[in-house]
Amino acid sequence: MSDPSRFSDDRVDALVRSYLGDDAGRVDLEANLQAVQARLEKMRSGESVNRRRPAFRKGVRWAMSLAAVLLVAGGTAYFVLDPTPTSAYSIMVAASDALTPGSDRCYRIDIAARGDRFKKHPILRNIAGALVWTRGDRFYLDSAGDHRKPEDGRQFIMGQDENHKIWVVGSGNRGLRYNRGEVPPILGALRSTLNLDLEKLSKQFLQHFDLEIEAPGPQDDPKTVVLRATIKPDHDPMAINGARLTIERNSNVIRKLELSRTLDGATLGTVTFTLVGAEPQADSSYRLESHLPPGAEILSHDQAAERGKALRSLLAQ
Amino acid sequence: MNNHAGDSGSPDARPREEKVASLDAWVSAALPGAVAYATSLAGRRADGEDVVQDCICRLLRHADRYDLPQDGRKLLFRSITNACLNLKRRRRPPLHLSELGRADEDGPWEIEDNSAPSPPLELLTDELRVTIAEGLAQLPVRYRAAIELTSLGYKPREIAEMLEVNSNHVRVVLGRARKSLAAFLSSRFPE
Numbered sequence: 478m479s480d481p482s483r484f485s486d487d488r489v490d491a492l493v494r495s496y497l498g499d500d501a502g503r504v505d506l507e508a509n510l511q512a513v514q515a516r517l518e519k520m521r522s523g524e525s526v527n528r529r530r531p532a533f534r535k536g537v538r539w540a541m542s543l544a545a546v547l548l549v550a551g552g553t554a555y556f557v558l559d560p561t562p563t564s565a566y567s568i569m570v571a572a573s574d575a576l577t578p579g580s581d582r583c584y585r586i587d588i589a590a591r592g593d594r595f596k597k598h599p600i601l602r603n604i605a606g607a608l609v610w611t612r613g614d615r616f617y618l619d620s621a622g623d624h625r626k627p628e629d630g631r632q633f634i635m636g637q638d639e640n641h642k643i644w645v646v647g648s649g650n651r652g653l654r655y656n657r658g659e660v661p662p663i664l665g666a667l668r669s670t671l672n673l674d675l676e677k678l679s680k681q682f683l684q685h686f687d688l689e690i691e692a693p694g695p696q697d698d699p700k701t702v703v704l705r706a707t708i709k710p711d712h713d714p715m716a717i718n719g720a721r722l723t724i725e726r727n728s729n730v731i732r733k734l735e736l737s738r739t740l741d742g743a744t745l746g747t748v749t750f751t752l753v754g755a756e757p758q759a760d761s762s763y764r765l766e767s768h769l770p771p772g773a774e775i776l777s778h779d780q781a782a783e784r785g786k787a788l789r790s791l792l793a794q
Numbered sequence: 795m796n797n798h799a800g801d802s803g804s805p806d807a808r809p810r811e812e813k814v815a816s817l818d819a820w821v822s823a824a825l826p827g828a829v830a831y832a833t834s835l836a837g838r839r840a841d842g843e844d845v846v847q848d849c850i851c852r853l854l855r856h857a858d859r860y861d862l863p864q865d866g867r868k869l870l871f872r873s874i875t876n877a878c879l880n881l882k883r884r885r886r887p888p889l890h891l892s893e894l895g896r897a898d899e900d901g902p903w904e905i906e907d908n909s910a911p912s913p914p915l916e917l918l919t920d921e922l923r924v925t926i927a928e929g930l931a932q933l934p935v936r937y938r939a940a941i942e943l944t945s946l947g948y949k950p951r952e953i954a955e956m957l958e959v960n961s962n963h964v965r966v967v968l969g970r971a972r973k974s975l976a977a978f979l980s981s982r983f984p985e
Contacts, residue, residue, distance in 0.1 A: 492979070493945040496926040509825055509843055516851045555938035754872035 519568060522545060552660065565688035565704050568724060573679035575729035581612045583754035584673060584734075589747045603633050604671070609752065614674045615639055615763040634768050635667060643668055644765035647787040652765045652775035659778065661788060670738065673750050675731065682706045691721070701725055701732060714739060820863045821850060828870055831942055834927075835878035835935055845881065848919035849873035868952065875939050875956040922983075937971035940964055 552691075588605045609618040617636030634646040643655045643664055655664065655717035682688065686706040697703065706720040716739060723733035732752050738745045761767040763777065825846060833842030849870055853862060860869060930938050936957055943953045950964040957964065 478848065484979050486972045486976075489972045489975050490941070490945040491940055491978075492922070492926055495976070496923060496930070497827065497830045497942060497945065499923055500833065502824035504829040504843075505821065506826055509829065509847060510822065512847050513821065513850050513854075516847055517854065519849060520855060560860040707985070766844075769853070 514585035522571065539644060557766050565690045566683065567702060568690070568729075569679065569683055569688055569706075569722075571729040572722070572724050572731050573676075573683065576676050576679065578676055578729075579613060581608050581754060581755060581758040582673075582675070583608055585753050586618075586671070587749040587751070588670075589749070603631060604667075607633075609671050609673070609750075609763065610758055612674050612758065612763060613673070614641070615674060616672050617768070618671055618706060619768070634762055635664070636765070636768070637668060637672060638764045639760070643764075644767070645788065645791065647766050647776075647791045650770055650773050651787055652769050652773060653784050653787055653791075654765055654775055654777040655784075656778055659781070661785075663792065664788075670748055675733070675734075676716075677733075678705065678734075681715075681717075682722075685709055685712055685715065688719070692730075698711065700727065735791070803842070812875060816863045817854070820866055821854070823869050824870055824931045825850065827946075828874060831871065831946070832874045832878060834942060835875070835933065835938055836881055841881060845868075845874055845877045849877060868948075871943065871946070871948070872956045878939070879935060879957075899939055925974075925979060925982045929982075932978065933971055933974060937967050937974070940967045941971040941975065944968055 511720060516696050562628055586604060586607055604618060605619040605783070607618055609616055615637055617634070617635045619632070620730045621632040632646075635644065637643050641657055643660050645653045647653050655661070659669070686708055689705050691697070691703040691705050693703070701723050704722045704724060706722065708715060717736050718739045719737040721733075721735040722731055724731050730752070733749045736750070737747045738748055742792075750760065759767070809884070828846045828849075829839075830935075831842075832845045833839050836842045852873065853860065853866060854867060860866060861870075883912050896910060930942070939957060940953055943956065944950075947958045948956075950961040950968070953968075954964045959967075
């Protein structure tokens with residue numbers, strides 16, 4: 478018969494401690510230090526971390542041991558001893574980290590179009606200078622919001638809700654709502670212009686763009702730093718091929734973002750987002766219903782023909 | 795972990811080289827034991843190493859908030875515990891709190907006297923080492939965490955914080971883990 482009392486609590490604890498100590502002695506310290514260093518480097522450059530352990534021959538482990546220790550020291554020094562980021566990538570990482578997911582931000586939009594591709598759309602002229610609220614990939618814009626008078630007197634209200642449905646307030650206070658896959662090109666272009674998902678965008682800057690710190694000009698605020706992001710050479714064309722970010726040094730908040738937008742490889746123009754507020758917004762503010770009077774008609778997938786007519790009427794005004 | 799952010803007090807004013815050397819020594823010293831613990835909880839060496847590397851990087855990234863050579867080991871083991879519990883949750887249905895039992899059903903439980911000297915370490919034979927590993931592996935992960943952290947010197951209150959249960963639960967879990975492991979060992983090594 479076995480007798481568990483032979484293994485007292487103290488002895489069990491001691492055996493477990495011995496087991497863990499024994500196993501700790503079997504850990505490949507050098508390989509792990511090397512892997513930690515690799516991760517620190519990737520975190521620094523904003524790449525996603527490859528969770529594989531680096532493989533190398535046993536014969537060179539002793540040499541890598543010293544190198545790994547020195548590299549880790551360099552990595553820790555980078556993160557620990559320089560709380561104020563000094564490289565463009567570290568500034569971008571800090572700015573990305575400073576973003577609170579799901580928070581509301583309000584930006585003033587300015588559009589500088591190259592050629593007349595933007596100007597031919599009255600709606601785009603109308604939204605220049607308007608305020609857009611964003612929360613992740615949700616947004617809404619009211620061209621007459623914040624007591625602003627649209628250039629031509631016409632109010633334009635548009636947004637995207639939590640279900641990625643695009644909506645517009647049409648004439649006669651009728652709502653137009655579009656599922657994914659049925660958004661007309663003009664509204665798709667507007668969504669692309671107005672939607673500023675900074676969490677996603679900042680990651681794209683880190684992964685697909687070359688970043689550099691712009692030399693400060695005499696007019697620049699010394700409390701901010703300006704980064705220039707240029708899409709990496711030979712990278713596939715993206716909707717944004719460059720950006721200029723104005724970032725507060727102390728808070729790492731992105732104050733201003735100038736995006737160079739492209740279509741079919743050609744630069745369309747520059748859209749500038751300037752942060753003007755970050756007060757929490759009600760969830761409903763990103764939904765169509767909250768921008769319509771109670772009981773207003775909403776045209777959606779089932780009334781596609783009438784919805785199309787209403788949109789054409791809105792755009793032709 | 796943020797609870798510890800303020801523990802480190804004023805920013806460290808030591809010279810840069812000294813801080814780097816100190817942190818580097820901390821990483822080198824803490825890593826093997828951390829990997830052994832994480833491996834035991836995660837069940838696989840590769841997962842244990844992955845968890846530890848990730849947790850160390852996260853701590854280093856925010857090292858300006860902590861005094862890692864002083865407090866880092868506890869922060870690291872806490873991070874590892876959370877990460878391994880999450881790993882287990884992703885792999886199989888979560889352990890229901892009811893599995894931890896009521897705090898008073900197996901009591902009374904003694905409060906550890908941390909001033910008492912630790913029992914001497916035993917020199918493990920391969921057979922004993924493998925058997926302990928098997929015995930630990932058959933415990934639920936929270937039981938394993940409780941007994942291993944206790945063997946490493948953590949108090950029930952500290953373990954309770956890591957497991958996000960109260961101290962009484964930890965004592966219940968620890969008691970069951972010890973009893974279960976003792977029974978397993980005695981079945982494998984009958985007199």
